[in-house]
Amino acid sequence: MAFSQLMQHPEVLLLLLAPVFFICIFAEWWFGVRSNKLPNSAQYRIPEVLCNLALAAMHQLSDIVAGLFIASVYLAFFDWRLLDIEMSPLWFVALLVLQDFFYYWFHRASHRIRWMWAAHVVHHSSENMNFTTAFRQSLMYPIAGMWLFWLPLVVIGFDPQWVVFAVLLNLGLQFFVHTQAIKRLGPIEWVFNTPSHHRVHHGQNPQYIDKNYAGILIIWDKLFGTFEPEVDTVRYGITKPVNSFNPLTVTFAEWRDMWRDFQNKELTRKQKIIQLFSPPATHQSEHVKRTSKSSLDG
Template sequence: MDFNSLIQHPEVLLLVLAPIFFVCIMLEWYLGDRGNKLPQNARYHLPEVACNFALAGMHQLTDILAGLFIASLYLQVFDWRLFDIQMTLATFVVLMIAQDFCYYWFHRASHRVRWMWAAHVAHHSSENMNFSTAFRQSLTYPLAGMWVFWLPLVIVGFDPNWVVFVVLLNLGLQFFVHTQAVKTLGILEWVFNTPSHHRVHHGRNPQYIDKNYAGILIIWDKMFGTFEPEKQTVVYGITKPVNSFNPLVVTFSEWRDMFSEAFQANLSWKQRLKILFLPPRTHQDK
């Protein structure tokens, strides 16, 4: 597939990058499991790896199907664009930065709005951290509203195909921060999201919860007060463990719990809406 075809069909970008991902997984597995050079919670355990791959497949299939609707919506919105932006190297860089800014707010909302957390929690539910953790995604992201956060880019005047391409490129680059094989990256830690920063994001240590939402640039966390450096050893996972390697359980357990709480008897509509849309740990405040 040439580059022009890829831009016309950006939804396949992650599939194109898949061989690189698999090579990294095999190298990390060999280094950690065979070389015994990584901590226990970086090891590869077959039931979890199988779950992660199943989640990735379900997510990819849903993204392609939902993409048909989302692409149609983006094209309709594009008719109302404010500017006609031609893609050059300079505008591509601007789009990458603008998309990364939008990603920060999407990611932050995914932790602070329970409706969105119900989709995102699948990614955080592993108590291990290795490259396969990046595959741990939810098929319910379209339902949670992820696509809404890229609409401003289309409204401004960026071509929808380029917007989707950059969104998926951002996600593809984030694969490489899901590892314990890299400790620090020196001066790059000041500007970019790195494995160290992202390990913090996956921690359930009290000081690490809801920190480091960055996609590519860590500057957003530093600007908006959500940055936390990696100091204490990270304990991975969530405060309410799923305790399952069944991809359907991992995907839907929080949706089930959320709806069960929201539609119990004798609650007002205000209380129900709070359960659905307040942050996960404070949703029970009345």
């Protein structure tokens, strides 16, 4: 596919990158997992791999369907743009850096706002870390509001098609940080997100929770106080496990729990609204307390 054709349909970028992704998956399995050079938490277990692939397909489909609506919104805001940007190599670099900046805030919000966490938790719900973990994406991102974070780029004056391309390129490059086969990358660690930094982000160790939100550049975490180096062995997963390889269960578990809490008759209307947008850690703690109480009562 020619680049001009790709820019007409940037939503297919990840599909074009799929062969590279699968080559990396095979290499990780063949040279790392199969030869027992990687820890147990890097193993390729068929039920989970199939779940991850299904989640990726569902996410891709929802992006294509929702893209029709999102494109119309972006085009409407593009009429209000501040600048008439003629894309050039310099402007393209500026777009990638700005998009990564807004990705940091999207990612941070996805951990601190329960409504957004309900979608993003899918990506964190695995207790393993290998390249297929990157495929664990939610079809609910459009509902959660991910696309809202790229609106400033359109208002600045970047063509919506270039914005979508930058977003998907950022997501595609993040595939390569989901591995335990690469330890440290020397000076690269100072500026860029790396497997080591991202392993921390997937950890449920207390010191690792809500750290290293970087997409491509780790500098945002260092600037805004959310950086944490990898020191202790990472324990992957979330504090409220899903315990399922059913992609629909994985996708909707937190939405189900959020709806249950919203229906709590003991809460006022204001409290119900607040619990939708408060940090998810509060509700996870309450879940742990309820689970512990049920165990004691049993």
